[in-house]
Amino acid sequence: DKAVLFKTFMKVLAQRKNLMATFMAKWSEKYPGQSGHIHCSLMDLENNPVFSTKETGEMSEVMVNFLGGLQKYSKEFMALVAPTTNSYKRLCVGAWAPINMTWGKENRTTGFRVIEGSPHSQRIENRLPGADANPYLALAATFGAGLLGIKEKLQPTEPIHGGAYFIKVEDHHKVPGSLLEAAQLFKKSEAARSIWGDQFVDHFSATRVWEHEQFLKNSRLFENKQKISNWELKRYFEII
Structure with a gap:
């Protein structure tokens, strides 16, 4: 709720100063993108934290399994x-944004x-969401x-020490290369259907396919993955 209110407030404040605030994930290839990272942890019914049971900071089995779920299913839920x-375009090498589903301790x-x-x-920080994500859906994907x-x-893979940009990972741990790929993965995901139901999965994936098609129809620069097209700026800069 606070994230949604913050976005709305910032847009109103900027407008009053004859400016425009945007939460596009990547509004310029000259600068790093804007993220919407989610820090998550769990408590039991007695409000006791369950990600760590010792003052030493050792990861509990619940935390390990939660992390394993993020690694396995986040690609299917990427849309x-x-x-x-x-x-x-935010998810690229060298911009402090992830390009895979790896994990590490204090590894950005x-x-x-x-x-x-x-x-x-x-806690675990999910670094995949961008500032353009619906926070409610991003939370649902993370905890789902x-x-x-x-x-x-x-069980998760072994942690990454050092940079994660140039290591070899399995295909199912790679970030989708486009919105179309993400939409197709979401539509085919049995896990997604088990959580959100067929109606939502079919409808949402269809909207993302449509969004991708509009991009292809209207953007002349779609072949360059990192180039921000005028169509993207016109479509997203103000409304997101």
Whole structure:
């Protein structure tokens, strides 16, 4: 709720000063993109944190499984956290944005950053969402993937030490290359259908395919992945 209100407030404040605030994921290739990272942790019914059970900061099995779920299912849910054609121009090498579903401790080049600390502060940062994401859908994707990981007792890969941009990863751990690919993955995802139902998955994936088609029809620069087209700026700069 605060994220939505903040965006609205900033746009109103900027307008009063004859400016325009934008939350496009990547409005210029000259600058890093704008993120919408999600820091997440869980508590039990007695409000006790469950990601860490020791003051040493050791990851609990619940946290490990949650992380495993993020790694396994985030690619299928990517359309929810990166919902525009412009979203995927933020996810590039060297801009402190992830390009894969790897994880590491205090690693800002991976898709998921584990932040160690006291039981109440230990958490996982999902670095995939951009500022253009609907925060409610991004939260649903994050916790949906994580809870499936707990349910299935999934194990994550080994943590990444150092840069994660030039390492070899499995295809299912690579960020989708476009909104169209993300929409197709979401539509085919049995996990997504188990969480949100057929009606939502079919409808949302169709809207993302349509969005991609509009981009292809109207942008002359779509072949250059990092170039921001005039069509993107006209479509997204003000409304996002």
